Amino acid sequence: MRDIWLIAKREYLEQVKGKAFKVTTILIPVVFAAIFGVIAIAGKNSGVGKHVVIATADPTLAERVRNPLIADKDAEMIVDVVAPATEADHERLLAQVDQKQIDGFLWLTIDGGTANATFESRSSGDFATEGRLQSAVNRALVEQRLAARGIPASDVQALTKDIDMKTVQVKNGKETATNALSTFWAAYVMAFLLSFTVVMYGMNVGRSVIQEKTSRIFEVMLATVTPGDMLAGKLIGIGAVGLTQIGIWVTAAALFAGSAMGMRLMSGDMKIHVSVPEVVLFILYFVLGYALYSTLFAGLAATCDTEQELQQYSPLAAVPIWLSFGMIAFIVSNPNSVWSVAISMFPPCAPITMFLRLASQFPPYWQIALSLGLMVLSVYIVLWLSSRIYRVGILMYGKRATLPEMLRWLRYS
């Protein structure tokens, strides 16, 4: 135990004092903030300041479409009306779009009882503008029809008034007042943080093994300590570095959230709400996820001679992460579907996907327990395999070991 402690302490101090630790501690939150900032700003600003033309035969209808569009202050839309519009107007508007005088035009025809609306523009992916036009057209048509049935204009206003939907999450049979978005963001950020740190520190262990191999320190060490103690010390030391870094981030984030600027930024939809079970689960999933990836990469690193050779194994870490994040939309909207449950049980993906599920709904405790149990089991298996390969591999120099060679090493005592 004393040896493990000494090795862990050495590893921890070396990494915490190192340049890489300082750089990542500062840089990763900056990159995160930048990514989320860009997403938020881009979301708010998409479809802003567009110049569109509404063309239809009926001037009243055109005005009815135009009114809500102008009323939406966020959109800053310039809306012109061409009514009554003719085929010649259609050609002229097309030319204007082509010459970039306008961003697009809405061609609205009423043929008997059915209305046809077409929005023609250069870009085909402006969902924000399309959404605004869609709701404006629907609303205008409803007003038009109500008016046609002789309902007074003032009543029409009252009848078509929009409401804002509130979201309330039901927890343990009780309504909780928290905004759904705040819990969503919390879990979402945690899932991101987990994917980053688990893999980063897992790879870190691999790199550290390679460095010890290239510096030819192993045999010197093995004259007094066992390979098992060396590996255990390294895993504990680097894992503690990871927890330290997360601790720094969390403390910094808490201080920031408490500050005046943070209060303003974090209010409303961007508010982040973290519960105690989430914190406990975060630590559990970090420790187990880290243990899984780090033991895997420790074993693989022992078979390599250079960091470049180790890089070839990096898809083993990258693929589970792509898979997890590729399923974001699906998991968030269907947190309890068979696929969501299955992937949150699959150990390499469990840390990330379980937090994505947490983002929309707290899963049953038995599922969390099962996923943690499966992770413990897989850590045990990978540790068994890796420690055997590690024991032989660290004394082998030369070319990277092939799979059959690794299998033979498993049999050596």
Added chain:
Amino acid sequence: MSTVVNLDRISKSYEQKIAVRELSLQIEEGTMFGLLGPNGSGKTSSIRMMIGITLPDSGTVNLFGKPFSRESLKRVGYLPEERGLYKKMKVMDQLAFMGELRGLDPAVAGKRAHDWCERMQILEAVNKKTEELSKGMQQKIQFIATLLHDPDLVIMDEPFSGLDPVNATLLQDTLIDLKNAGKAILFSTHRMDQVEKLCDAICLIDRGRPVLQGGMREVKSRYERNRVAMNFEGDASFLQHPAIAIYKNYSGQAEIELKPGANAQDLLREAVGKVTITKFELMEPSLEEIFIRTVGEKVDA
């Protein structure tokens, strides 16, 4: 004198290859033992079994009179052939860490590291990172790390390979001091000429098998002193003397091998009458020659 290392018929094989076959040897305290043999003959494999890095397939390892246990490793200092240091660590931290791993408490480890650095004249480097040091300095630090915990058994695998002459001499002198202080020292090498004057006892191994072992004098005494190196001026016809088996004459510098049982003094008497002799040396065979003869015989047999 007590036996520090006792290997009893240890063997180890990997896949098809037999690394070590039925090796037995004893190393006494206060002696310097040479484990000699060409590259790939099983020296490193034998040492690794001796200190528990690998386990023998058969045979037993006794250290300090007891069956091998990891506890006895605290009394062993091992400098492997593939040796290195933590590059990013400061010299003093590194030495203290190595000392602590071998059971010293931090204060003692620091004190001893300081003393050794003073002795090796590298005190000015103790607060530098290893990667900033010259190769020669790193080698000195490796010796110190090996010896810091005052081991009773010092094992060095190819210690002289890659050493500059100054450090080689320094290491040699340090090893002799340790031997005189009663430590048992084992080193392995394939450069037999380097170690001939250092070893008290040797074991020659070839392809995993011990081919010749014993005390240095005893091993050498098994071989006749049948080589003569002589420098002379004058008529070389005395080289036809019946005692000579083979000779090479490089204009007055002759290398002569005598027939078995021949008396070198007869040859000297004959020569004195015919030429002016500036040198006449009766030489014992070098370890290298003994090795070639031994292995050669085995191959022929």
